[in-house]
Structure formats: C-alpha cells, structure tokens
Amino acid sequence: xxxxxxxxxxxxxxxxxxxxxxxxxxxxxxxxxxxxxxxxxxxxxxxxxxxxxxxxxxxxxxxxxxxxxxxxxxxxxxxxxxxxxxxxxxxxxxxxxxxxxxxxxxxxxxxxxxxxxxxx
Amino acid sequence: xxxxxxxxxxxxxxxxxxxxxxxxxxxxxxxxxxxxxxxxxxxxxxxxxxxxxxxxxxxxxxxxxxxxxxxxxxxxxxxxxxxxxxxxxxxxxxxxxxxxxxxxxxxxxxxxxxxxxxxx
DNA sequence: TTAGGTACTATAAATATTGTAAGTAATGAG
DNA sequence: CTCATTACTTACAATATTTATAGTACCTAA
Numbered sequence: 001x002x003x004x005x006x007x008x009x010x011x012x013x014x015x016x017x018x019x020x021x022x023x024x025x026x027x028x029x030x031x032x033x034x035x036x037x038x039x040x041x042x043x044x045x046x047x048x049x050x051x052x053x054x055x056x057x058x059x060x061x062x063x064x065x066x067x068x069x070x071x072x073x074x075x076x077x078x079x080x081x082x083x084x085x086x087x088x089x090x091x092x093x094x095x096x097x098x099x100x101x102x103x104x105x106x107x108x109x110x111x112x113x114x115x116x117x118x119x120x
Numbered sequence: 121x122x123x124x125x126x127x128x129x130x131x132x133x134x135x136x137x138x139x140x141x142x143x144x145x146x147x148x149x150x151x152x153x154x155x156x157x158x159x160x161x162x163x164x165x166x167x168x169x170x171x172x173x174x175x176x177x178x179x180x181x182x183x184x185x186x187x188x189x190x191x192x193x194x195x196x197x198x199x200x201x202x203x204x205x206x207x208x209x210x211x212x213x214x215x216x217x218x219x220x221x222x223x224x225x226x227x228x229x230x231x232x233x234x235x236x237x238x239x240x
Numbered sequence: 241t242t243a244g245g246t247a248c249t250a251t252a253a254a255t256a257t258t259g260t261a262a263g264t265a266a267t268g269a270g
Numbered sequence: 271c272t273c274a275t276t277a278c279t280t281a282c283a284a285t286a287t288t289t290a291t292a293g294t295a296c297c298t299a300a
Contacts, residue, residue, distance in 0.1 A: 003285095003286085004286075005284090005285065005286085008258090008259085008284080008285060008286090009178075009258080009259060009260090009284095009285095010153075010257085010258055010259070010284090010285065010286075011285090012178070013153070013178045013179075013258090013259095014153070016177070016178060017153075017154075017157060017178075021156070021157055021160065021228075022227070022228040022229075022230075022231030022232045022235065023156045023157070023160060023224050023227040023228045023231060024156055024157055024231075025231040025234075025235060026227040026228070026230050026231035026234065027150075027151065027156055027227065029231075029234070030147075031147060031151045032287085032288095033130075033133070033134070033137075033287075033288070034137075036141070036143045036144055036147055037137060037141055037143070037144055040141065040143060048246090048247090049247055049248080050245095050246065050247075053247095057136070058129070058132070058133045058136060059133075060288085060289060060290075060291095061247080061248070061249095062248090062249080062250095062288090062289075062290085063287095063288065063289075064248095065247085065248065065249080066287095066288090074234075074238075075237065075238065081247095084246095084297090085245090085246085085295095085296050085297035085298070086244085086245045086246040086247080086296075086298085087245090087246050087247050087248080087295090087296075087297095088246075088247085089246085089247060089248090096230075096233065096234055096237050099230055099233065100230060102226050102229075102230075103223075103226045103227055103230050104143050105226075106222050106223045106225075106226045107142070107143040107146040107147065107223055108141075108142040108143045108146070109142075109222075110142075110146050110216075110219055110220060110222075110223050111142030111143060111144075111145040111146035111149075112142045113216065113219065114145075114146065114149070114194075114216055115142065115145060117195065117216050118194075118195065123255095123256085124255085124256070125254090125255065125256085128254080128255060128256090128288090128289085129255090129288080129289060129290090130254090130255060130256075130287085130288055130289070131255090133288085133289090152257085153257080153258070168276090168277090169276075169277055169278080170275095170276065170277075173277095180258085180259060180260075180261095181277080181278070181279090182258085182259075182260085182278090182279080182280090183257095183258065183259075184277095184278095185277080185278060185279080186257095186258090201277095204267095204276095205265095205266050205267040205268070205275085205276085206266080206267080206268090206274085206275040206276040206277080207265090207266080207275090207276050207277055207278080208276075208277085209276085209277060209278085
C-alpha cells in the first residue's frame, strides 16, 4: 500500500480505467485482499480494532491498520477514538459504506453459484 | 500471474477467505486489473483478440492474454479458434460469465455514487 | 516498580501482479 | 522468396501488495 509510483504505467492505466469505467473504479477501491470481508463484518455493526482482528484469522495488525486507513480515506468507514486507557477505537460503516451491501450481496450470489459450477 | 507460491501465507489466507466468504472468492476471480472491463465488453457481444485490444487502450498483449486465459480457466468466457490464416479467435461470455452482469451493474451504481460523493 | 492491555507504527523482506521488448507460426498475396 | 497479418509466447524488469517481526505510548492495577 502506502507508496504508489505516480509515474508508473500501472498507475496511469488504473487512472484511465477508473475514469471511464465505474466498475473498475469501484474494484480499485474495494479490491484489497481483506477489504470486502472487513466491510462485510462492519455492515452488521460497529466493531473495535481488536474485535475485527479476531474475526479475521490470519490478518496481521499492520494489514488491518492499512486496510482500515484506506477504507477511512475512501469514506467507507468512520473511526471513533475514545480517550480511555487502554485505548478504544470503534469502526463503523458510513452511508456510502452501507451502500456496499448490495454489491456484496451480488458478489456472494455470483460467487456461490460459480463455486457450485466449478465444483461439479 | 502464472507462478503462485502455494506455500505462501498469502496463498493460504486467500484460500481460507475464499472458502468462508463467497464475496472474497468472487473478488479473487474478477479482481484483476482488466478483468471487469474485459467482461464488460464481452457482455455486449463476442469479440476477437484484436478487437478487445483496441477497446482497451493501454493493455499489452501479454496482459490481455493472461487475463483471457484466467477468465477461460474460470469458465467465465469461452474461446473459439478458427482454422484460418491469419488466425481468428473469438471470445464470448459463458452463462456464468453472463451472470456477472448484475455484479457489474451494482459495482457501477456504487462506483458512480461514490465518485460523486468524493467529488463534492 | 513492574506487568498488562489496546491500538497502533517502523522497517524490512517476501510474494504477486503488471509492464517491456522481442520473437514465433502459419499461409496467402505479390 | 519476401512480406504482411493475427494471435499469441518468452524472458526479464519494475511495481504493488502482503507478511514478519519488533517495537511504542498510555494509564491502571498489583
């Protein structure tokens, strides 16, 4: 994440695609390894950092942080810090984040039937 | 593409996610840089390799080939070779490929409204 | 004074994906 | 024989994403 090279061909290709095709644009935003699963969990209610971590076996704290930051940047989730010790931080979906629900549903439907097809 | 390391953490993470979440599974399949755009074009009719290339400014032949192969492996598109010279190869979506239409539509809808929100 | 919980950050390394540049096969047209 | 056309393939280089590991700050409770 972090460092992207704005002079790379890859960067300008992505830019051009995003510009023309909203579906490619969307895919760039929610296409990260853990992104959809995080959103999926948050769609059913706000969660703390540690709670999310438990829901995602295998994720590292760094990855979780990165993905959450990216989601926050894209205004898909909001972050609330409580001034307590030990710290408490809660994440929840915004309105546009909530709107991902139908996307996720369609992906699930399609994924399920694709799995079935391939499994035959 | 080509070489994935089946012993990597990344690989097993993806596997585990795909296994549990159909939306992550779907995302793994259609998450490539050009995948959705290619599908999008093919949804409106079969196209030849060269035609696709023209529709996708910036794609290299290598990338186009790789993406088409992956789509074919995943049975999203089918490939027909005509025994002519110069060669003619046509690609078209399969049934499960056609079912991506609603996914793409939702992504477009969401992408468009997200763009709008961010643009404000 | 020391340990412990929570939500991180820093740095480096490993993997994965994408891009560059060049070449191939087959055959018909000239 | 040579060239053009089409749909690739190959070898390698650059970039992007993900993982590994080890910290940090803060206060509280023992």
